[in-house]
Amino acid sequence: MQVALLGGSFNPPHVGHLMAASYVHATQGVDEVWLMPSAQHPFGKQMEAFEHRVAMCDAMCRETSGWLKTTRIESEPGLTGRTVDTLALLVERHPSVRWSLIIGSDILRDLPHWKDFHRIQEMSRVLVLYRAGYPAPDTVGPPLAEVSSTVIRELLARGTEPSDLVPSGVLAHARAAGLYGLRRGK
Numbered sequence: 001m002q003v004a005l006l007g008g009s010f011n012p013p014h015v016g017h018l019m020a021a022s023y024v025h026a027t028q029g030v031d032e033v034w035l036m037p038s039a040q041h042p043f044g045k046q047m048e049a050f051e052h053r054v055a056m057c058d059a060m061c062r063e064t065s066g067w068l069k070t071t072r073i074e075s076e077p078g079l080t081g082r083t084v085d086t087l088a089l090l091v092e093r094h095p096s097v098r099w100s101l102i103i104g105s106d107i108l109r110d111l112p113h114w115k116d117f118h119r120i121q122e123m124s125r126v127l128v129l130y131r132a133g134y135p136a137p138d139t140v141g142p143p144l145a146e147v148s149s150t151v152i153r154e155l156l157a158r159g160t161e162p163s164d165l166v167p168s169g170v171l172a173h174a175r176a177a178g179l180y181g182l183r184r185g186k
Ligand SMILES: Nc1ncnc2c1ncn2[C@@H]1O[C@H](COP(=O)(O)OP(=O)(O)OP(=O)(O)O)[C@@H](O)[C@H]1O
Pocket: 006, 007, 008, 009, 010, 011, 015, 016, 017, 020, 102, 103, 104, 105, 106, 107, 129, 130, 131, 132, 144, 145, 146, 147, 148, 149, 150, 151
């Protein structure tokens, strides 16, 4: 079994995440893609509550035939959002799985600040996807959607519902829970 991990804040999940996961599932020989929301972010990003981001990731998973799943592993005690530690735990727990790690090309500039990236490369195949606007050498595949959670949060703050950028089930959860300043149930 081959699993690709897509870690992130998912604050909120959007079609860029869905396209990245679908692309990897369709072309990179993996059986499943697991969304891995951060419980705490190593660089201190502020996020909506973990449980809400998990619920929104689950809503996005329901857009697929079952190959996309959400893992809550980063909420386990002892983990701090450093991917090397999470991956080591996953490797120990699922010894027969072969792991890939998906990152967007915008992250490349941060990698020198990651903990033990060389160990991540030993434990997994790292797939760097071409995020539109962030060209870099050695990326895999065509440029993917020009969409970010930051833009979505900005649109929501201005009262615009980005229904063309966010899966409808994700927006429905955000609305029902009153996230991002949305009026509950609006
Ligand atoms: N449009 C996209 N195309 C390709 N990769 C993406 C895209 N959006 C996010 N990713 C990748 O998904 C992972 C998680 O991203 P994250 O949840 O931080 O989303 P984001 O849109 O970058 O959020 P924010 O705007 O809040 O920083 C990262 O590896 C990121 O590079």
